[in-house]
Amino acid sequence: MSSTTTVLRTLLLLALLATVACSPSGDASTAPSRSSSPSTASPSASAPPSASRSGSLVVMGRIVTMDDPAVAEALLIDDGTVAAVGTRDEVLAIAGDDVPVMDIGQNVAYPGFIDAHAHWIGDREYYGLDTAAEAIQAALERGWTSIAELWVNPERLTELETLAADETLPLRVDGYLTLNEPQPNGAHFGDWYADREPGAVGDRLRVRGLKIHLDTGFELGLLWDADELNATVVAANERGWQVAMHAFSIEPIDQALDALEPVLGPNGPNPLHHRIEHAMQVTDAQLSRTVAMQVALVIHLDTAATDWLSDPDGLAELGGETAWLSRYRDFVDAGLHAAGATDMPWILPDFKLTDDIGRPVDQIAGGMDPRGRVFPEPPPWMATQLLTAEQGLRAVTVDAAYALGDEARRGHLAPGTLGDVTILSGDVTAATPDEIRAMTVIATIVGGVPALCAHPDVCSQLVSED
Numbered sequence: 455m456s457s458t459t460t461v462l463r464t465l466l467l468l469a470l471l472a473t474v475a476c477s478p479s480g481d482a483s484t485a486p487s488r489s490s491s492p493s494t495a496s497p498s499a500s501a502p503p504s505a506s507r508s509g510s511l512v513v514m515g516r517i518v519t520m521d522d523p524a525v526a527e528a529l530l531i532d533d534g535t536v537a538a539v540g541t542r543d544e545v546l547a548i549a550g551d552d553v554p555v556m557d558i559g560q561n562v563a564y565p566g567f568i569d570a571h572a573h574w575i576g577d578r579e580y581y582g583l584d585t586a587a588e589a590i591q592a593a594l595e596r597g598w599t600s601i602a603e604l605w606v607n608p609e610r611l612t613e614l615e616t617l618a619a620d621e622t623l624p625l626r627v628d629g630y631l632t633l634n635e636p637q638p639n640g641a642h643f644g645d646w647y648a649d650r651e652p653g654a655v656g657d658r659l660r661v662r663g664l665k666i667h668l669d670t671g672f673e674l675g676l677l678w679d680a681d682e683l684n685a686t687v688v689a690a691n692e693r694g695w696q697v698a699m700h701a702f703s704i705e706p707i708d709q710a711l712d713a714l715e716p717v718l719g720p721n722g723p724n725p726l727h728h729r730i731e732h733a734m735q736v737t738d739a740q741l742s743r744t745v746a747m748q749v750a751l752v753i754h755l756d757t758a759a760t761d762w763l764s765d766p767d768g769l770a771e772l773g774g775e776t777a778w779l780s781r782y783r784d785f786v787d788a789g790l791h792a793a794g795a796t797d798m799p800w801i802l803p804d805f806k807l808t809d810d811i812g813r814p815v816d817q818i819a820g821g822m823d824p825r826g827r828v829f830p831e832p833p834p835w836m837a838t839q840l841l842t843a844e845q846g847l848r849a850v851t852v853d854a855a856y857a858l859g860d861e862a863r864r865g866h867l868a869p870g871t872l873g874d875v876t877i878l879s880g881d882v883t884a885a886t887p888d889e890i891r892a893m894t895v896i897a898t899i900v901g902g903v904p905a906l907c908a909h910p911d912v913c914s915q916l917v918s919e920d
């Protein structure tokens with residue numbers, strides 16, 4: 455398939471965004487056909503058996519904490535929660551003799567990576583997976599310990615709640631209940647969320663956010679009357695729900711900020727961490743308002759800036775205006791919490807899931823080197839918008855946790871945080887983008903329990919002592 459055809463399909467699908475598969479009725483009869491041979495990463499990866507929902511272990515090796523100290527030699531997770539971070543001697547003294555030790559050797563441990571905007575479970579049929587378990591496994595294999603599902607209708611909510619009730623969620627899921635269709639006319643579903651309280655459902659699922667589509671991607675028609683949107687955001691905020699608004703370009707971002715200002719005031723604060731999704735085109739004035747109101751942004755550091763915007767037809771939808779596009783560095787330099795998220799599966803060329811896409815390392819490397827997968831050459835305006843590895847790392851840890859409103863517990867490793875850890879084969883803070891992309895996932899640990907172990911030498915230590 456030609457690259458032009460591919461990108462047009464990508465753009466079209468962006469604009470249409472899963473109308474059928476995402477419909478409340480769940481009628482997927484016209485969804486893209488499933489791949490006959492779905493690809494999943496690391497077929498050798500497997501999770502050791504564990505009946506426990508929370509575990510205790512010492513992780514020993516180079517540990518990047520995203521906290522203070524920035525790098526530690528050892529980490530104690532006690533009953534699912536981080537109990538100590540420090541030197542080997544300090545942590546072992548606290549842990550005592552009964553806690554199993556995972557020596558990660560030359561590998562590097564990070565706070566469990568958080569995909570703050572995706573559709574791993576809900577849109578799995580688009581990339582050829584049949585079951586939620588397969589989709590979750592694909593996310594774990596790529597190094598995510600938390601995934602956010604950004605389009606949860608009643609049917610999808612039932613599935614997530616069933617997974618949570620059965621205690622079959624090996625990672626954490628944050629579900630965002632959708633208030634409208636993405637297209638063609640943004641059909642509204644009313645306040646169907648209002649019969650429940652925002653919060654946790656069991657220990658792995660949280661449902662405290664709402665998803666509102668303001669536009670259809672490149673087709674810039676607005677899906678909400680401003681007064682109705684403002685009233686909806688006010689009502690959601692009063693009930694304690696976080697609002698995540700899909701706003702692609704200037705006009706819908708104005709609408710989002712205008713809806714948030716009555717709730718937050720012109721200068722914040724933003725205690726529920728209301729957020730804007732995608733934010734592909736943001737003017738200087740809008741950036742100033744976003745900073746003042748402390749609105750969180752969710753962006754896509756891999757693929758989107760190049761593949762979504764390199765197509766001339768896509769740019770034409772934006773009026774051919776190349777100013778203010780994909781301002782990732784501007785967002786970070788302005789002090790915003792900008793989460794780097796996959797938007798899986800809407801980044802997949804031809805909806806083909808391969809081992810080298812949809813990973814945290816792709817977000818980090820993509821921020822440094824925003825090459826496209828359909829259009830390899832980054833557009834010229836990206837030259838001033840590159841991130842450092844440290845900034846990309848923040849985007850999938852601390853800032854992603856902020857976007858979920860859970861930054862006290864996730865995105866960093868310190869006493870009291872959740873015992874979620876991803877172990878990679880290298881140090882992303884001392885590597886080139888290509889070296890980062892070549893890193894592999896050694897293990898993902900959720901609540902002190904190894905959810906995935908791809909490296910027998912590391913994980914066998916735990917299995918044998920469990």
Ligand SMILES: [Zn+2]
Pocket residue numbers: 571572573604797800
């Ligand atoms: Zn999405």
